[in-house]
Amino acid sequence: MQLSQRLTGINGGGSDGWDVFLKARRMIAAGTPVTELTIGEHDIRTAAPILQEMHARALAGNTGYAAIPGAEPLREAVAARVAARTGVPTTPDNVLITPGGQSALFSAHIAACDAGDTALYIDPYYATYPGTLRAAGAVPQVITTRAADAFQPRAADIDAHATGARSLLINSPNNPTGVVYSRATMEGIAEVCRQRDLWLISDEVYDTQVWEGDHLSPRSLPGMAERTLVVGSLSKSHAMTGSRCGWLVGPEEVIGNLINLATNTTYGVPGFIQDAGLFALNQGADFEAEIAEPFRRRRALAHEVLAAQNTVALVPAQGAMYLMLDVRATGMSGEDFAYSLLDAHHIAVMPGESFGSAAAGHIRVAMTVADDAFETSLRQLCAHAETLAA
Numbered sequence: 001m002q003l004s005q006r007l008t009g010i011n012g013g014g015s016d017g018w019d020v021f022l023k024a025r026r027m028i029a030a031g032t033p034v035t036e037l038t039i040g041e042h043d044i045r046t047a048a049p050i051l052q053e054m055h056a057r058a059l060a061g062n063t064g065y066a067a068i069p070g071a072e073p074l075r076e077a078v079a080a081r082v083a084a085r086t087g088v089p090t091t092p093d094n095v096l097i098t099p100g101g102q103s104a105l106f107s108a109h110i111a112a113c114d115a116g117d118t119a120l121y122i123d124p125y126y127a128t129y130p131g132t133l134r135a136a137g138a139v140p141q142v143i144t145t146r147a148a149d150a151f152q153p154r155a156a157d158i159d160a161h162a163t164g165a166r167s168l169l170i171n172s173p174n175n176p177t178g179v180v181y182s183r184a185t186m187e188g189i190a191e192v193c194r195q196r197d198l199w200l201i202s203d204e205v206y207d208t209q210v211w212e213g214d215h216l217s218p219r220s221l222p223g224m225a226e227r228t229l230v231v232g233s234l235s236k237s238h239a240m241t242g243s244r245c246g247w248l249v250g251p252e253e254v255i256g257n258l259i260n261l262a263t264n265t266t267y268g269v270p271g272f273i274q275d276a277g278l279f280a281l282n283q284g285a286d287f288e289a290e291i292a293e294p295f296r297r298r299r300a301l302a303h304e305v306l307a308a309q310n311t312v313a314l315v316p317a318q319g320a321m322y323l324m325l326d327v328r329a330t331g332m333s334g335e336d337f338a339y340s341l342l343d344a345h346h347i348a349v350m351p352g353e354s355f356g357s358a359a360a361g362h363i364r365v366a367m368t369v370a371d372d373a374f375e376t377s378l379r380q381l382c383a384h385a386e387t388l389a390a
């Protein structure tokens with residue numbers, strides 16, 4: 001039987017960029033230890049008190065169908081959080097609880113784009129973006145940033161692709177680069193969105209991982225609350241990746257209509273997960289800082305290691321759990337470098353090319369192993385690059 005084009009076309013053909021990762025997993029399965037600096041997942045698990053709450057709430061009977069837009073107390077807590085971060089009045093009617101940020105990304109594009117509409121996104125990008133846009137029926141159009149701009153998008157580049165587009169997807173703090181968009185970048189983006197009547201879909205799942213400066217949500221900029229859809233999640237901020245609890249925040253009309261989409265697709269998020277999510281949010285800012293702390297620490301370690309050599313260059317970045325390293329001095333592509341590092345030192349990193357064309361000649365390092373292993377791997381990585389460059 002023939003499968004739909006919508007389904008078979010999701011990945012858009014070509015390599016999906018996970019080859020180095022899969023090779024590392026095969027090596028591990030065959031008994032070779034590999035240090036994995038690949039996946040955006042904490043090296044700690046969800047905190048026990050959150051799991052105890054989940055357990056207690058399930059045992060207490062919250063195992064039936066949950067309210068589809070989300071449980072009211074959780075919607076209220078998310079609304080309060082987003083209002084505090086953006087200064088924009090936000091009510092539970094502006095909030096849809098989703099099975100993770102990924103579902104919110106999909107829902108946002110369904111809200112913004114009809115089948116065949118152009119949806120803009122920024123390269124380098126989080127690996128699922130083009131597939132998510134295609135799954136929602138949109139036609140992805142990439143806006144390429146430059147290493148020389150530290151991968152901050154230029155408003156003029158967005159504007160050059162805006163004709164006929166319906167939406168723009170941005171992500172700050174950014175995966176894979178770690179870059180936090182400056183106020184000037186955000187203001188430029190907002191200006192293009194207002195001028196060109198674009199929906200702005202702002203993926204802010206790393207908003208608790210900012211090491212320098214501040215995260216600015218573009219929803220707070222003039223005239224933007226009515227056209228911005230904010231994607232959030234407990235995955236990164238609360239080490240709850242497997243719980244699948246996130247949200248979309250936007251105008252009431254958008255959320256009201258997206259409840260129909262949720263009714264006909266996910267049917268909501270399990271009630272006991274939402275209870276645990278609310279409990280997690282109520283742990284407050286100190287808990288979130290504690291979850292983020294290992295990445296802050298490892299980033300400082302990385303600065304020390306990288307300062308002692310000049311072959312591998314660090315992309316100046318202010319947030320998230322990743323480092324983007326420029327390995328062009330070795331004369332290699334990011335992918336070739338990643339393979340040679342895996343073969344020679346059993347260290348797995350993601351080639352920059354896995355995230356589009358803008359980060360070619362770079363590698364992404366996830367700071368997701370214990371400090372000592374992280375530091376040792378980074379030293380080996382730099383030494384490897386120096387040998388190749390010599």
Ligand code: PMP
Pocket residue numbers: 040099100101102103126171174175203205232233234235241245246
């Ligand atoms: N956006 C970005 C930029 C991500 O890196 C991720 C996860 N790696 C997500 C969204 C989705 O996260 P989740 O669905 O777990 O909330």
